Amino acid sequence: MRKVYITGFGQTRVQEHWGRSARDLATSSILEALERAEVEGADALYVGNALGGELTGQEHIAALIADFAGLTGTEAVRVEAAGGSGGAAVRLGYIAVASGLQNVVIVTGVEKMSDLAGPAVEEALATSADEEYEGVQGLSPVGLSALLMRRYMHEYDCERRDFAPFSVNSHQNAVNNEYAMFRRPITVEAFEKARLVADPISLLDSAPAADGAATVVLCSEQVVGTRKRATVEIVGSASATDSVALHDRGNPLFLHAAHESVQGAYAQAGVAPEQIDLFEPHDAFAILSALSLEACGFASEGQGVRLAMEGEIGLGGSIPICTMGGLKGRGYPVGAAGVYQIIEVCQQLLGEAGANQVDAWVGMTQSLGGTGATAVTHILKGPR
Numbered sequence: 001m002r003k004v005y006i007t008g009f010g011q012t013r014v015q016e017h018w019g020r021s022a023r024d025l026a027t028s029s030i031l032e033a034l035e036r037a038e039v040e041g042a043d044a045l046y047v048g049n050a051l052g053g054e055l056t057g058q059e060h061i062a063a064l065i066a067d068f069a070g071l072t073g074t075e076a077v078r079v080e081a082a083g084g085s086g087g088a089a090v091r092l093g094y095i096a097v098a099s100g101l102q103n104v105v106i107v108t109g110v111e112k113m114s115d116l117a118g119p120a121v122e123e124a125l126a127t128s129a130d131e132e133y134e135g136v137q138g139l140s141p142v143g144l145s146a147l148l149m150r151r152y153m154h155e156y157d158c159e160r161r162d163f164a165p166f167s168v169n170s171h172q173n174a175v176n177n178e179y180a181m182f183r184r185p186i187t188v189e190a191f192e193k194a195r196l197v198a199d200p201i202s203l204l205d206s207a208p209a210a211d212g213a214a215t216v217v218l219c220s221e222q223v224v225g226t227r228k229r230a231t232v233e234i235v236g237s238a239s240a241t242d243s244v245a246l247h248d249r250g251n252p253l254f255l256h257a258a259h260e261s262v263q264g265a266y267a268q269a270g271v272a273p274e275q276i277d278l279f280e281p282h283d284a285f286a287i288l289s290a291l292s293l294e295a296c297g298f299a300s301e302g303q304g305v306r307l308a309m310e311g312e313i314g315l316g317g318s319i320p321i322c323t324m325g326g327l328k329g330r331g332y333p334v335g336a337a338g339v340y341q342i343i344e345v346c347q348q349l350l351g352e353a354g355a356n357q358v359d360a361w362v363g364m365t366q367s368l369g370g371t372g373a374t375a376v377t378h379i380l381k382g383p384r
Contacts, residue, residue: 008037087367
């Protein structure tokens with residue numbers, strides 16, 4: 001396989017963009033990414049989008065965005081894998097370049113979620129669950145994650161307060177991210193007092209639905225050779241799946257797909273967990289951060305929360321996570337989340353993270369679809 005590099009990226013601020021459409025947001029991030037990449041077009045456009053049809057009535061969104069972004073005639077495909085859509089789109093772009101089939105690929109993640117009221121958004125999000133066995137019972141992502149969190153608390157003797165460091169860390173890091181939705185810190189006390197939305201999950205434990213778009217440009221080594229700017233290499237890329245329904249899993253507290261995908265990425269990159277300098281998990285809920293840390297080998301089973309309580313997930317910790325705010329602080333435009341993660345690791349590896357900069361050469365992202373039924377892991381290396 002050929003080497004694959006990220007040569008450009010662009011992103012919009014995550015917020016409620018009342019006056020902008022999905023195609024407008026996507027185009028803005030694409031044009032910014034192309035300018036940075038110093039290329040004018042691409043062989044293909046892959047668009048991570050989970051809920052376009054349900055929330056905006058717009059399917060066939062990849063061709064629409066290609067046309068609006070001045071890429072008419074370019075191959076354009078939408079990629080859907082629930083919350084893992086953005087990460088899955090990056091993986092397909094990676095495969096296209098690594099295989100030699102394409103030299104320049106644009107990967108965009110976009111979601112427009114603020115046009116409908118809360119119940120309609122939650123109903124759309126629930127389509128990531130097993131409709132016949134979970135959805136029909138009224139179970140949504142927050143409800144399913146609440147079940148996981150309650151079981152975790154029971155099995156590993158911890159309390160709701162113990163999960164607070166995840167949200168506190170994300171909000172603290174979001175303060176310095178100009179693209180984040182919630183640029184203000186929170187306290188453990190505020191976390192404890194926050195209104196419950198699905199016991200034991202509260203408002204301050206849930207990543208907010210939002211609008212946003214993020215784009216990366218992937219290039220082959222042949223194209224990179226003509227560039228002047230430093231680039232980031234994707235050295236590991238892997239995806240795996242698990243049962244969509246929680247009740248079909250042997251151990252719902254172990255994210256099998258996350259474990260399988262990260263093992264594939266570790267093997268391809270030739271690295272071990274202790275060589276990862278920062279990690280961007282899919283922190284839609286704190287429980288998923290804890291389970292991801294365990295599945296990826298940063299903590300043993302039942303110790304993911306302890307890792308956070310001991311301060312090891314902060315910017316100065318042994319495994320910094322959500323360094324620009326994560327889904328919780330930055331906001332969660334579902335189909336775009338995985339691409340935002342990639343950009344934030346690129347910022348760290350290129351020394352562009354400002355006040356949130358950590359000493360990093362190897363970074364990792366992991367996108368989850370549903371409650372971990374899909375997992376896509378990428379490992380990136382910065383220039384030396």
